Amino acid sequence: MxxxxxxxxxxxxxxxxxxxxxxxxxxxxxxxxxxxxxxxxxxxxxxxxxxxxxxxxxxxxxxxxxxxxxxINVSQFFRDTNQWKTLKESIIPQLLQSKSPLKLWSAGCSSGQEPYSLAMTLMEYFPNSKFTVLGSDIDINVLNQAKEGLYKQNDFASTPPEFLQKYFISTDKGYQIKESVKRLVTFQHQNLLTDRFQTGFDFIACRNVVIYFTDEAKEMLYKKFTDALKPGGILFTGSTEHLFGMQHLGLKAVSSFFYQKG
Ligand SMILES: C[S@@+](CC[C@H](N)C(=O)[O-])C[C@H]1O[C@@H](n2cnc3c(N)ncnc32)[C@H](O)[C@@H]1O
Known part of the structure; x- marks a missing residue:
């Protein structure tokens, strides 16, 4: 044509x-x-x-x-170590007070490092918890890598060594994530700016995705995330992404980079 x-x-x-x-x-x-x-x-x-x-x-x-x-799909397992500590020590225990299985979403998940880190955190520290993790991205190529689950050494710069041993198999092509983690995560091709969202999430991570979005696009997206969260649900943002002046959306900061829907 x-x-x-x-x-x-x-x-x-x-x-x-x-x-x-x-x-x-x-x-x-x-x-x-x-x-x-x-x-x-x-x-x-x-x-x-x-x-x-x-x-x-x-x-x-x-x-x-x-x-x-x-x-720009740079990512890493357990990127921003301090935030993952907060997640493990205070955010997840609070969310687990709800009796139903947790519904988690990594929005803009690149090749899967973030949703798999969420799954491994729950498996490791909350072995009796029930949960599902969704990973979504606009780039079909990174989603195919995520589904394959094969990673290189530099994806693990922030990963505790015992996680690498326990949840990956070392192969001559790289580190293959184990089936036990893979089956807890589903992937979806999605444009956050234009597509409809599922609802009823306990937890949404959207980190290092909005860097180039206009202020209007960010506000529209954070409103859509708020609507997609359950009351009490948490939005986790990137370490340069503060929701200043967005109280009107109904989100309040509970810790740096963690916002709770009222
Ligand atoms: C830098 S990576 C962040 C990966 C992970 N969240 C992290 O923090 O390590 C940004 C990802 O956002 C995705 N992205 C950018 N714009 C998007 C959009 N409009 N809808 C969905 N994903 C988008 C990119 O394809 C990329 O994989």
Missing amino acids: AIAPISNTYEDFIKAFHPKSGLDLKFYKQNQMQRRILSFMNSHGYPTFPEFFKALNSDQSLYDAFFKHLT
Whole structure:
């Protein structure tokens, strides 16, 4: 199919990129996004938006590399050790006072390190607990890696060594997560900005996902998360993501980076 020509502007590029990718870049801060896009174009030898857009339509590996560059899917098991300590020592014990199985969600889960860390925390420290973990992401490639569950040494920089021994099998390709952890986590392809959410969550982690979102997009997303939480449920944010001025959403800080729905 012929590709309609676009002009050499950021606005025209993001308008044309949206139906192709499902990613509406108007929800992302223009300065930072434009800079990221231009640096990618530059390093791949495309001087203008029309030439670059044409190439994206004919070269699937260029498209995949660009999508990965835009969505920035760096992650790690137990990223931000102190927060995982708080989670284990105070947040989860409080949530477990409810009798029903816990429903947890890692929104923007990259290749699965965060949802698997949640599952391992519950298995290790709360062995009698019942729970499910959902991991979702907009990038189908990272979700496929998550489902495969094969990791490299640098994914474990913040992982207690005993977890690596207990929950992974060392293979010549890397560390394979055990089936006992895998079966507790399901993965879903989802755009947080436009798709509908499930409801009734006890716990939602959304960390290091909103960095490039506009303030309006962040507020809309935190409102959707609040609606998706049960009363008393917890939203866990990234270590640079404070919900200043969002009291009107009905979330109150119970610890740094943990917010509870009233
Ligand atoms: C830096 S990773 C964070 C992974 C993990 N939460 C952590 O903190 O280690 C950000 C992830 O958010 C995903 N993401 C970005 N925009 C998204 C959107 N609109 N909907 C769903 N996922 C999105 C990216 O694909 C990427 O995998």
